[in-house]
Amino acid sequence: MSPLLQIDNLETILHTGTTPVRAVDGLTLQIMQGETFALLGESGCGKSMTALSIMRLLPEVGEIVAGSIRIGGEDLLLLPEAAMRNVRGKRISMIFQEPMLSLNPVMTVAEQISEVLRRHFNLRGEAEQQRVLEILNQVGIPDAARRMTEYPFQFSGGMKQRVMIAIALAGEPELLIADEPTTALDVTIQAQVLDLMRDLQQRNGMAILLITHDLGVVAEMAQRVAVMYAGEIIETATRTEFFRSPAHPYSCKLFASLPGKTKRDQGLAVISGSVPPLSREFIGCRFADRCDHAWDLCRTTAPEWSLVATDHQVRCHLFNQNSGSRIQDSIKAAEVLPQAAFKSQPAIFNSELLRVTDLKVHFPIHKGLMKRVTGHVKAVDGVSLTIPQGGTLALVGESGCGKTTVGKGILQLIAPTAGSVCYDGLELVGLERKQLREKRAEFQIIFQDPYSSLNPRMRIVDIIEEGMDALNVKDKVGRVGHQSALPAGKEVDALLQRVGLPPETKWRYPHEFSGGQRQRIAIARALAVNPRLLICDEPTSALDVSVQAQILNLLKELQDSLGLAYLFITHNISVVEYLADEVAVMYLGRIVEWGSVDEVLGNPKHPYTQALLSAVPVVELNPKREVIRLHGDLPSPANPPAGCHFHPRCPHAMPVCHETYPGSSNFSSTHTTRCHLYPQPQNTSTLQQKNARTTV
């Protein structure tokens, strides 16, 4: 069978700065008819540039300098621009990462789809509308006839991505390029979208080039996998081969750096250093500087392709027949090498550091000329939780469920509407600004986006010293004692070393650092005031897997040495498994299930927790699990459903769920949930619910 897409030796460079950046450097790949080909790699390795090169939609500064891209035998690089327009959308379509930004907000959904139909099929009028409706039905937009005349803002994130897919499908393409199609979506929505893509592929028999950084998505979707590193492909294999025995040291490291339950007591494997700048000339193997197995040959000669098995090739000297098999075993050995193990201290948390009771944060909705309050967005609606000294509580939930607001409400960055936040015996709600300031040093926050959490116009030293100055921690005796004895000016050096950065970096500005380094600086800033509680608001979700491992290791190490307590806000279940002691699952402003990690993740009780856990893509070959499909989206917190908030999406909804919000049911001293399926505290008619429970 001849390949549908054949890319040979593609070289794309970007003319930015003094030296051209070789974003794609000699890339060769084939995609067969109807197959899903995953291009896996970390940010900055040239995945997206490959996609844009295929579509010939490179930015102004980009240029394809060599190679050929053939679709069905026709070289796209030889086509004039006018002919290229017949290819885009017709033979090759593309869906982008950010559905919010890829739809035109002033055009209805139908208009945006019919643009493609008019261009490629010359459909008009009735036939066009008919076809739009057909496509929208195909991608599973409910009530499509009515919704096709709506504007993108009336659709939720998952629905928007469905519309994007509909636009891409309208031209009935042979190849669909999906550039991180689900990265911006929640896991339950991601599961829906991935399902849809798989469905459509089977029905239409089109090929998919899936570009992603997520090993889980690759495991779910791909038939063949290519790993990209620093502008070139370093390994290609079938999915089975790849997940059974990844060959390239980089691929192995990627797997090893994934957090998970089994690695709880050890540090995660990290890839030292960072991706080399692509403006550099490479002499040997591009990964040599970060590779544990590199030897002289790696630094002087670029490796050629070596065959590991049928359909499994790797670009590494370790597998070259001539250089011997001596190293093959060393990889295996290295994998078992224990990473810097952490003391797996038994979780004995006697004293309670933070107690939040019935916290409510409501945002008023103003309407009309006089700005009357017409309603409230109940972002947080009665959350209670406790964090023991030195413990980690993970707050899990989809975006929009109010987890970040909980964090900010605890820190009093947003004034809570009701409830109490009791820190170490002191009530924080309603405290005067001045009194609160005295306690500020005790609890700090680390933000999600390391790019917006550091002031771009301040030097690192100023950023770190800001909190110290504001809270006068320099004068006080450091509680943790890791800096109080140091002379003025040395604290910053010590802090930077503590988070793994050289002290000289303090004179630089944030834009000179990579995402992971910035996150380290943000951690150093928070540590500067000797906090006892750190609220980590998705601290790794903007980072690559290998960098995430570095940050998680750092956080764990800091907890061990400084006895910090963490409130870890995240949607990433595997991070929770790795780091947390207790888990609270949040849905629409309320905690629906709460317990220790093993209880909640091992034996989830609430239907939402069950669905959430089942939707997480798993990095394994044969996932023996039933994915519970949730239909619909998170309802608006301005107008939550009556009764149990989850009932419109719940597969087990009963009449009682429509009426009353369930009370909490205890399973052990630590594990509670709020669901009518389980015995209610004051409810006597539990028998019927027990029956229902067995059906779960």
Add this chain to the structure above:
Amino acid sequence: MTMLFKPVILWTDSLIYLLVIVVLAFVWHVRRNEHMLAPWRRVGHSASGMAALTVLVFFIAVGLLDTVHFRPAVENNDNGNSEKVYSVEVLSLLDIIAAPLRTRVEKTYSAPFAAHLYARETIELPDGGQIREFPRLQFGGAHLQNPEAQLTADVTWRAAAGAGLGVFVWCVLVILLSASLAHRDNVGVLYTLSAIRRGATEIPWNAVLVTLVLILSLLGAALALSVHYHILGTDKVGQDVFYQSLKSIRTGLVIGTLTTLMMLPFALLLGIMAGYFRGWVDDVIQYIYTTLSSIPGVLLIAAAVLMMQVYMETHPELFDTIAARADLRLLFLCIILGVTSWTGLCRLLRGETLKLREMEYIQAAHAFGVSHWRIISRHILPNVMHIVLIATVMDFSGLVLAEAVLSYVGVGVDPSTISFGTMINAARLEMAREPMVWWALLSAFGFMFALVLSANLFADAVQDAFNPRVRTWPVKAGKPYRRKRQEEDPETKPNAATAKDVISP
């Protein structure tokens, strides 16, 4: 020994002195702090910025010369006592330097480099007859016997001599510069010279020197010629237009800088407060600027200027010279323009602050209990400075033009103040004359254009240097590598060229 002059410090003078002192103090402060110096070094790397700065320096020099005011002593021969009397006329250093231009007033219009008036006059001949002809100018080209034959050669020769002198001065400057650079870097003077020529120096001296040689040769030629000619012609009352243009520079600079200074506190404080505090503070400030900007600006300014004018006219005893009165009027114009023109920048700053206050680094600062004032001054202010910089430079040209419009309506600067506005206003009627008088408008336009353009280019360079996300490279950037494939085999793949052109426009 008595003084030959009595120094006079007008209101705008004192503000300009204050501004100069502040700038010098700022420079001194920056020079002591390496991290504050770094972005300014990057400004120095921008060729266009440095060339623009060279031009600006000349404008500022003229403006500053025109700011040093005094009243010269006049001879008092009445009764021979020692009472020193000072002229009621306030002069500036520029007036003294340009005395020939100032004092040589013709009867009416004359074209640039003309030896004759631009209008015919009836001249009585000695024999009693009358003829109408273009009479000779009193000063312009007066040294020529036969202007028709000699004028071109004379102008060319003098211009060449003046330009030659300018180039000579330039050569001296180049040698001094390279000597000092060579001394600093411990290398040979010739080596430094060639480095400058190749553009291999850290600061793009080649761009600066090219600009400088242009300016100096132009300046030399202009100076050499202006002694004997009206190089930009004369206006209706015979005043030299070149002199007027030079005098207008100060007015333009004063209006551009002082108005901005008046406006900035309002715009910065109110804009950032509205965006940062939200709530009722935001409401009040928004209502104020919405109301203010819904009143036609010219009306508001006219009303204020007229009130001030009436007050000044009813209290003539407050001003001992005409210049003092004209100056106060200029200052008030700046204040009024400032008070009415802050709304646009304020709105921009409010919007930007609304965006910034949600940034996570501001949230982090809140979490540290940093005070509102420190958050505003350390986090928000530096991050909106680029907007302020762009807005002020854009306003600079707008304000110079606004002054022209207001002078046209009759509520601008005092009629005795020479400004681009009054020049353009006068030119309005001249354009309608037949034959047309074009030089006044053209020179006002040319000077304004050079001033505003160089200010814009310089501000661009400053903005780029201060934005840490935009990286600036030393002048020599690598030449992009293009169309390798096309060069490889243009024959075998005839379509390749077209395809490549499409991909990389």
